[in-house]
Amino acid sequence: MIPASGGLCMFVLVNLKAYPCDPIEVATAAADVSDETGVRVAVAPQAAHLDAVAETGVETWAQHVSPVEHGSHTGSTLAEAAVDAGATGTLLNHSENRLKLADIDGSLDAADRADLETIVCANNPEQIAAAAALGPDAVAVEPPALIGTGTPVSKADPEIVTDAVSAAASVDESVDVLCGAGISTGEDVVSAGELGASGVLLASGVAKADDPRAALEDLVAPLE
Amino acid sequence: MIPASGGLCMFVLVNLKAYPCDPIEVATAAADVSDETGVRVAVAPQAAHLDAVAETGVETWAQHVSPVEHGSHTGSTLAEAAVDAGATGTLLNHSENRLKLADIDGSLDAADRADLETIVCANNPEQIAAAAALGPDAVAVEPPALIGTGTPVSKADPEIVTDAVSAAASVDESVDVLCGAGISTGEDVVSAGELGASGVLLASGVAKADDPRAALEDLVAPLE
Amino acid sequence: MIPASGGLCMFVLVNLKAYPCDPIEVATAAADVSDETGVRVAVAPQAAHLDAVAETGVETWAQHVSPVEHGSHTGSTLAEAAVDAGATGTLLNHSENRLKLADIDGSLDAADRADLETIVCANNPEQIAAAAALGPDAVAVEPPALIGTGTPVSKADPEIVTDAVSAAASVDESVDVLCGAGISTGEDVVSAGELGASGVLLASGVAKADDPRAALEDLVAPLE
Amino acid sequence: MIPASGGLCMFVLVNLKAYPCDPIEVATAAADVSDETGVRVAVAPQAAHLDAVAETGVETWAQHVSPVEHGSHTGSTLAEAAVDAGATGTLLNHSENRLKLADIDGSLDAADRADLETIVCANNPEQIAAAAALGPDAVAVEPPALIGTGTPVSKADPEIVTDAVSAAASVDESVDVLCGAGISTGEDVVSAGELGASGVLLASGVAKADDPRAALEDLVAPLE
Numbered sequence: 001m002i003p004a005s006g007g008l009c010m011f012v013l014v015n016l017k018a019y020p021c022d023p024i025e026v027a028t029a030a031a032d033v034s035d036e037t038g039v040r041v042a043v044a045p046q047a048a049h050l051d052a053v054a055e056t057g058v059e060t061w062a063q064h065v066s067p068v069e070h071g072s073h074t075g076s077t078l079a080e081a082a083v084d085a086g087a088t089g090t091l092l093n094h095s096e097n098r099l100k101l102a103d104i105d106g107s108l109d110a111a112d113r114a115d116l117e118t119i120v121c122a123n124n125p126e127q128i129a130a131a132a133a134l135g136p137d138a139v140a141v142e143p144p145a146l147i148g149t150g151t152p153v154s155k156a157d158p159e160i161v162t163d164a165v166s167a168a169a170s171v172d173e174s175v176d177v178l179c180g181a182g183i184s185t186g187e188d189v190v191s192a193g194e195l196g197a198s199g200v201l202l203a204s205g206v207a208k209a210d211d212p213r214a215a216l217e218d219l220v221a222p223l224e
Numbered sequence: 225m226i227p228a229s230g231g232l233c234m235f236v237l238v239n240l241k242a243y244p245c246d247p248i249e250v251a252t253a254a255a256d257v258s259d260e261t262g263v264r265v266a267v268a269p270q271a272a273h274l275d276a277v278a279e280t281g282v283e284t285w286a287q288h289v290s291p292v293e294h295g296s297h298t299g300s301t302l303a304e305a306a307v308d309a310g311a312t313g314t315l316l317n318h319s320e321n322r323l324k325l326a327d328i329d330g331s332l333d334a335a336d337r338a339d340l341e342t343i344v345c346a347n348n349p350e351q352i353a354a355a356a357a358l359g360p361d362a363v364a365v366e367p368p369a370l371i372g373t374g375t376p377v378s379k380a381d382p383e384i385v386t387d388a389v390s391a392a393a394s395v396d397e398s399v400d401v402l403c404g405a406g407i408s409t410g411e412d413v414v415s416a417g418e419l420g421a422s423g424v425l426l427a428s429g430v431a432k433a434d435d436p437r438a439a440l441e442d443l444v445a446p447l448e
Numbered sequence: 449m450i451p452a453s454g455g456l457c458m459f460v461l462v463n464l465k466a467y468p469c470d471p472i473e474v475a476t477a478a479a480d481v482s483d484e485t486g487v488r489v490a491v492a493p494q495a496a497h498l499d500a501v502a503e504t505g506v507e508t509w510a511q512h513v514s515p516v517e518h519g520s521h522t523g524s525t526l527a528e529a530a531v532d533a534g535a536t537g538t539l540l541n542h543s544e545n546r547l548k549l550a551d552i553d554g555s556l557d558a559a560d561r562a563d564l565e566t567i568v569c570a571n572n573p574e575q576i577a578a579a580a581a582l583g584p585d586a587v588a589v590e591p592p593a594l595i596g597t598g599t600p601v602s603k604a605d606p607e608i609v610t611d612a613v614s615a616a617a618s619v620d621e622s623v624d625v626l627c628g629a630g631i632s633t634g635e636d637v638v639s640a641g642e643l644g645a646s647g648v649l650l651a652s653g654v655a656k657a658d659d660p661r662a663a664l665e666d667l668v669a670p671l672e
Numbered sequence: 673m674i675p676a677s678g679g680l681c682m683f684v685l686v687n688l689k690a691y692p693c694d695p696i697e698v699a700t701a702a703a704d705v706s707d708e709t710g711v712r713v714a715v716a717p718q719a720a721h722l723d724a725v726a727e728t729g730v731e732t733w734a735q736h737v738s739p740v741e742h743g744s745h746t747g748s749t750l751a752e753a754a755v756d757a758g759a760t761g762t763l764l765n766h767s768e769n770r771l772k773l774a775d776i777d778g779s780l781d782a783a784d785r786a787d788l789e790t791i792v793c794a795n796n797p798e799q800i801a802a803a804a805a806l807g808p809d810a811v812a813v814e815p816p817a818l819i820g821t822g823t824p825v826s827k828a829d830p831e832i833v834t835d836a837v838s839a840a841a842s843v844d845e846s847v848d849v850l851c852g853a854g855i856s857t858g859e860d861v862v863s864a865g866e867l868g869a870s871g872v873l874l875a876s877g878v879a880k881a882d883d884p885r886a887a888l889e890d891l892v893a894p895l896e
Contacts, residue, residue: 018290018297018305044298046305047271048286062272064299070244072427074268075288075301075321078242081270097299098772101765105799127777129805133843134798171805171843203296317549324546329575350582351553357577357619395581395619466738466745466753492746494753495719496734510720512747514690520875521690523736523749523769529690529718545747651744 010189010223011178011199012041013061013119014216015091016049019207023049024056026206029213031058039220040199044091047077054086062090064097065116067106079107079114089117091201093131095144105134119178121201124160125167132168132175139168140201142180150205152182154191165196184215186222234413234447235402235423236265237285237343238440239315240273243431247273248280250430253437255282263444264423268315271301278310286314288321289340291330303331303338313341315425317355319368329358343402345425348384349391356392356399363392364425366404374429376406378415389420408439410446458637458671459626459647460489461509461567462664463539464497467655471497472504474654477661479506487668488647492539495525502534510538512545513564515554527555527562537565539649541579543592553582567626569649572608573615580616580623587616588649590628598653600630602639613644632663634670682861682895683850683871684713685733685791686888687763688721691879695721696728698878701885703730711892712871716763719749726758734762736769737788739778751779751786761789763873765803767816777806791850793873796832797839804840804847811840812873814852822877824854826863837868856887858894 014030016023023045034041042059045052054060066076082090092107093099099107104120111118119138120131131139141164146153154161165177179197183189184205192200202219209215238254240247247269258265266283269276278284290300306314316331317323323331328344335342343362344355355363365388370377378385389401403421407413408429416424426443433439462478464471471493482489490507493500502508514524530538540555541547547555552568559566567586568579579587589612594601602609613625627645631637632653640648650667657663686702688695695717706713714731717724726732738748754762764779765771771779776792783790791810792803803811813836818825826833837849851869855861856877864872874891881887 015298018292018294018300018302020294020304046300046302048274048301048305048309048311050272051275051309066242068242070242073242073320074239074315074318074427076242076270077272077299078270080244081242081272085272085275087272091298093773094298095774096297098774100770101773101776101799101802102767102770102795104773105796105802123774124777126806127773129843130773130777130802133801133805133839167805171801203298319550322548322550325541325549325552325575325578326543326546326571328549329572329578347550348553351549353581353619354549354553354578357581357615358574391581395577463746466740466742466748466750468742468752494748494750496722496749496753496757496759498720499723499757516690518690518692521768522687522763522766522875524690524718525720525747526690526718528692529720533720533723535720539746542746544745651746 010039010193012039012189012219013178013199013201014041014043014206015063015201015203016043016045016207017096017203018046021207021212023053026212027053027056027058029216031056033213033216033220034058037220037224039223041216041220042089047082050082050085050087059088060086062087062116063094064092065090065107065110067103067110069110079110079116083114083116087116089119092118092120092136094121095123095142104131108134108136121180125163128164128177129167129171132171135172136175138176138178138198140178140180142201146181149182150184152184152188152191153179154188154195156182158195161192161195161197186219189219190222234263234417236263236413236443237402237423237425238265238267238430239287239425239427240267240269240431241320241427242270245431245436247277250436251277251280251282253440255280257437257440257444258282261444261448263447265440265444266313271306274306274309274311283312284310286311286340287318288316289314289331289334291327291334293334303334303340307338307340311340313343316342316344316360318345319347319366328355332358332360345404349387352388352401353391353395356395359396360399362400362402362422364402364404366425370405373406374408376408376412376415377403378412378419380406382419385416385419385421410443413443414446458487458641458645460487460637460667461626461647461649462489462491462654463511463649463651464491464493464655465544465651466494469655469660471501474660475501475504475506477664479504481661481664481668482506485668485672487671489664489668490537495530498530498533498535507536508534510535510564511542512540513538513555513558515551515558517558527558527564531562531564535564537567540566540568540584542569543571543590552579556582556584569628573611576612576625577615577619580619583620584623586624586626586646588626588628590649594629597630598632600632600636600639601627602636602643604630606643609640609643609645634667637667638670682711682865684711684861684891685850685871685873686713686715686878687735687873687875688715688717688879689768689875690718693879693884695725698884699725699728699730701888703728705885705888705892706730709892709896711895713888713892714761719754722754722757722759731760732758734759734788735766736764737762737779737782739775739782741782751782751788755786755788759788761791764790764792764808766793767795767814776803780806780808793852797835800836800849801839801843804843807844808847810848810850810870812850812852814873818853821854822856824856824860824863825851826860826867828854830867833864833867833869858891861891862894
């Protein structure tokens, strides 16, 4: 997940949730900002918007895939269907979509089968270690109390980030750690990186911004 | 839901579940068969395939929408996003995706807000009455034991269909009743109609057929 | 559910939830108050407290039973086990424990098999009609926004109670309607009865009272 | 969990699920067999039976506790209520009652607060490592395909047991590993111990036996 180039390399994943934003506007801005700066930026839209978002050329992630194979699973989000629509990665177990332990394992199997990169979210260092033990590409620590607050976890509770980094490393050193909740400025991204994170999850800071492109440019400016 | 023309008018909804079929092939066949015969035929693909399926011109349904409004709902299926991608209706509470009573109510509100037609599935006449009380456009009775068997509910258990029709009517006469589980031939569709159903849900009979177009033509032949 | 005697006859069910109260103290008070006044008062404790509560002689209800029969269901609440421990009724689908539509139906079957009286909770008149269609002994309307507020639903939103009474009656006239959320005084109970309710659900008003016996005496005083 | 005495020391936990057995008969037999042989034997009944089972003097476990503190949680199984009724430990995340990752963490917190010993079940070595990372007293590996078969996991798939032991140890060496699924004879218990397990979970082998006492005596005979 960490690019080879020097400097602070951070992955920026913009989760559009079910926000009333224009997914194409955000996706186009993200694609442009990523192209211009070399910073890896991806967008995770609603499943029904994957197709349209992927067509902008931005790196496209699913918000979730179901722990199922092809078969009789009405209403599921099949990993292969997300890939057909252009997804190359998926979030799992977001605090707004918490999964059973066995289903995180099953969804990771599904993602692996469909060749999707994976980030498993969790609330605290213990759950981060548990998530890391299931073998995802990365984990993301998002204290639920800070989600959507605008108070970055890297400031409000820096220890939870360093503890999460240690917890993941103690289980599997190859698993990257991202940091979510309250990230909205370039400074927050830098702080997250200094605490050991390899990237950030953010949502309202970009998706609800009056000018998503400007918000993204601000976010990645210190990383160029 | 019932067309005004004479004869037996049935709505045929093909649920693609998470089957390994080509959704575009089925959708194109369904669009053509519907055009050629005047029978109303719709296809319900994975959320990530809605866009591509709707582009074939077929009537497109979601397999599920979440009981949420715009907001912080990662991994949900927002009704508005399904509509953006071309859906005009949605299944709810399929036996493979059973919902809480309060969430069926919430999903119906979401569908109503986004102007999606609705079919709520249920297992037996009591649950059909309960579903009808929530005010969907239609309900569908699908005894779980018969799903995917090839034994049509209209033959295996005709009483469950007539009881479902009575149960729905006793609560709200404007709610149509569809019949699912095991439907695979035109004869099954006719039987369902004779028992009082206004349409059929089917899945493997078309989605897993070697020749989906031929399967659909056979299904609707007696309705022309 | 309605006693044969004249005057306003209301069933008072005290839900102890997971409150840090002494269930035996509340149960003993409820048994005494019921004996002294002739008002039907029952207590619904934690499953693990059913035995001890029933031994006080109070009418004892479960807070939930699972939609299962005898078998391999680790962690379930078997209706027969609740009966063994002294329960004679059960709440279902409380807003803190919302169930799938199919599971309300299954839990009602389980309760029926074990000879438990049933009250299915729901949030609004549409869901009340749906719950009534499943054939419980009673339904209870509890707008989630009012639970635990001390503002009685009978004052804050009297129309939701009368609408619930109409909705239940339109589906099945034999289903009683209880009224919950914010009930804490005898006046609230009388208001509920005047709106057509046959009883009340309450919780914190008694379980968190400094003197549960006095709280209960106040509640039932206007009913003697 | 492992007694200090020499020889093979195994914990035997009998899960009564929702079986139609007499919990007092099994509990009394388990208490007697444990007294006579010095082997640690516990019984996990329905929550509503905890009280009666604990009164036999047997070590009593809950089948589940909810991830909640005291408060408004109707239908939950409060850890403190299980303790009131005599439980000293609890199973969590049994394959018949799979929990969200965050809820296993929350239920472990609840059990810790109420001073309940804990065993978290899981299906495979990856999930065992994840469960161990959450800090329970023990984990139990139970391949779902073998539950209730009478084919012991120690014979059908010995590698899954040794892999689970390694997986747990790689995360936290203080976490014991139990082995479930298909255990019904003393020989199965010995095999499990030889593969590194510190105990066994069993259910139908005792609970459904014509003579539960004889079944237990057979099970523990090789451990005396």
